[in-house]
Amino acid sequence: MRWAKRLLFLGLFIATCQWLDTIKDRWYIFDPQSIHELAQAAIASAPHQNDTGSMINHIVSNLTATHPSSVIRINPKQQEWVFSNAGGAMGAMYIIHASITEYLIIFGTPLGTEGHTGLHTADDYFNILVGEQWAFKPGSLEMERYPAGSVHYLPRGTAKQYKMHEGCFALEYARGWIPLMLPFGLLDTFTSTLDIPTLYHTFRITGREMISNLLIGKI
Ligand SMILES: *[C@@H]1O[C@H](CO)[C@@H](O)[C@H](O)[C@H]1NC(C)=O
Numbered sequence: 001m002r003w004a005k006r007l008l009f010l011g012l013f014i015a016t017c018q019w020l021d022t023i024k025d026r027w028y029i030f031d032p033q034s035i036h037e038l039a040q041a042a043i044a045s046a047p048h049q050n051d052t053g054s055m056i057n058h059i060v061s062n063l064t065a066t067h068p069s070s071v072i073r074i075n076p077k078q079q080e081w082v083f084s085n086a087g088g089a090m091g092a093m094y095i096i097h098a099s100i101t102e103y104l105i106i107f108g109t110p111l112g113t114e115g116h117t118g119l120h121t122a123d124d125y126f127n128i129l130v131g132e133q134w135a136f137k138p139g140s141l142e143m144e145r146y147p148a149g150s151v152h153y154l155p156r157g158t159a160k161q162y163k164m165h166e167g168c169f170a171l172e173y174a175r176g177w178i179p180l181m182l183p184f185g186l187l188d189t190f191t192s193t194l195d196i197p198t199l200y201h202t203f204r205i206t207g208r209e210m211i212s213n214l215l216i217g218k219i
């Protein structure tokens with residue numbers, strides 16, 4: 001009897017997850033095309049090709065002006081950067097938006113880095129702002145190149161090796177199930193860096209943004 005109940009609960013749980021997965025689109029506020037246009041406009045508006053700060057400012061001002069704060073929470077704190085160690089790559093990120101089904105961050109490093117993209121439960125659109133990203137997947141013998149202004153699209157459930165050969169910054173938009181991506185982003189703290197302050201701030205900012213969004217009904 002106990003096993004029958006457990007199986008029933010498991011079945012219900014799986015069915016609920018499958019159903020939620022079919023309706024997740026209704027909670028999306030951003031879309032890949034307008035994020036790409038915004039990234040390109042930010043590049044065009046910058047006085048120098050390497051002026052990441054002015055591009056970020058353009059992006060955040062635009063998002064704040066186009067999305068009412070009653071609908072979505074945008075993090076205006078452009079100084080709020082934390083390290084990101086994941087899949088062997090290292091850089092820093094500024095979380096512009098984080099909710100259950102979407103996130104928008106600036107990720108990059110002026111030094112260059114290389115690693116595994118991670119195998120994610122969300123579609124990922126990596127809009128290059130400054131520098132260049134290279135990518136490779138087993139089976140292809142040549143690399144893919146993503147210069148500033150282009151998008152590296154990584155569909156849910158796919159993984160690649162990537163490299164920011166030199167300095168590179170990107171506007172990364174992910175849509176799908178964001179909380180399931182967090183272990184990839186955080187586990188290196190326990191197996192490698194032991195950088196507890198970074199872990200604390202990553203949790204604090206992500207939690208604050210997700211909860212602020214939930215409170216205004218943005219799932
Ligand atoms: C925001 O950026 C988009 C894409 O570049 C542009 O079409 C729109 O007019 C901008 N809106 C504001 C309020 O700046």
Ligand SMILES: *[C@@H]1O[C@H](CO)[C@@H](O)[C@H](O)[C@H]1NC(C)=O
Nearest residue numbers: 047048049050051052110167
């Ligand atoms: C950005 O480019 C300008 C002009 O090419 C140069 O003078 C400046 O030193 C560069 N800044 C950085 C941070 O690389």
